[in-house]
Amino acid sequence: MDSGIQSSSSLRQCHALLPTAGTGSRLGGLLPKQFQELAGKPMLAYALEAFINTPKIESIWVGVSPSFMDNPIFSTLTNNLSCVKFIASGGPTRQETVRNTLAAMLKAGIPEDDWVLVHDAARPGISPALIQKLIGVVTQSGEGGLLAMPLADTLKMADSNLAIAGNTPRALKTISRVHLWQAQTPQMFNLKRLHDAIEEGIRLEADITDEASAMELAGSSPLLVEGATSNFKVTHPADWQLMQTLLQASAQ
Ligand SMILES: Nc1ccn([C@@H]2O[C@H](COP(=O)(O)OP(=O)(O)OP(=O)(O)O)[C@@H](O)[C@H]2O)c(=O)n1
Ligand SMILES: C[C@](O)(CO)[C@H](O)COP(=O)(O)O
Numbered sequence: 001m002d003s004g005i006q007s008s009s010s011l012r013q014c015h016a017l018l019p020t021a022g023t024g025s026r027l028g029g030l031l032p033k034q035f036q037e038l039a040g041k042p043m044l045a046y047a048l049e050a051f052i053n054t055p056k057i058e059s060i061w062v063g064v065s066p067s068f069m070d071n072p073i074f075s076t077l078t079n080n081l082s083c084v085k086f087i088a089s090g091g092p093t094r095q096e097t098v099r100n101t102l103a104a105m106l107k108a109g110i111p112e113d114d115w116v117l118v119h120d121a122a123r124p125g126i127s128p129a130l131i132q133k134l135i136g137v138v139t140q141s142g143e144g145g146l147l148a149m150p151l152a153d154t155l156k157m158a159d160s161n162l163a164i165a166g167n168t169p170r171a172l173k174t175i176s177r178v179h180l181w182q183a184q185t186p187q188m189f190n191l192k193r194l195h196d197a198i199e200e201g202i203r204l205e206a207d208i209t210d211e212a213s214a215m216e217l218a219g220s221s222p223l224l225v226e227g228a229t230s231n232f233k234v235t236h237p238a239d240w241q242l243m244q245t246l247l248q249a250s251a252q
Helices: 043-052 073-078 094-107 128-141 191-203 211-217 237-251
Strands: 014-019 057-063 084-087 115-118 145-150 155-158 171-175 181-190 223-226
Touching: 014 043, 014 094, 043 057, 043 073, 043 128, 057 094, 084 094, 094 115, 094 191, 115 128, 115 191, 128 145, 128 181, 128 223, 181 191, 181 211, 191 211
Parallel strands: 014 057, 014 115, 057 084, 145 223
Antiparallel strands: 115 181, 145 181, 155 171
16 A cells, blocks of 8 residues: 555546544444454454555545544554544444545545545455455446345345334335345445435435435445455354354454
């Protein structure tokens, strides 16, 4: 990886953005999940290392909750690598953290036309090969895209018992899974266009749960690039256990 953040106007460079201001409420624990130790190191370290080890990534911007900025974990995670910037841009929602970090990147002089790859700190199964695959498809087509997986299971619509604790919901109908994909990250878009799309989504109070949904709202049709099952999001305790087993096995 190059150490600076200079971009030439003739070449659109790629930057990573890791939102890390979540509280990890569904996982639990004393610290937000991205700072908890998973198979020997903080979960955030896996995603950081994958981007640091991807040669096409020029700089990495980590959106941190202002209350965590003083945490010594950040300098130990990267050995003070100058291409990794920790920004006090965390907001109350994921999309606000991403929007604030994009704004900080623009303010710091990253060219508006450069690419940004937004990746959940809670997806430690990402690898340089997968990041490179997304960069290859997106830069070749010139259009934004995301890693995603075609749905493998049969999909059921449940009745409203889902909302009532202790009740077993019933299937009302089966939804066709043809054309259905599960969105992963990274999600790669033009920096300024993504910033503006999320800004607009927030203004409209739209249900934008990932970067692609903000871009869809703005009229784009992002490319779906097949990811990997191992790139799942660590959300619940069972995900943590499974990821720990996978990471321990791959370290042997
Ligand atoms: N206000 C927020 C909320 C989430 N995130 C980040 O967005 C990614 C995906 O979010 P998720 O896995 O849902 O994390 P949490 O919001 O922390 O989890 P929970 O909903 O269980 O509290 C994580 O890297 C998380 O740190 C963020 O930067 N700012
Ligand atoms: C961005 C994401 O990981 C794509 O699947 C997902 O939408 C994040 O959702 P969360 O509810 O913030 O975990």
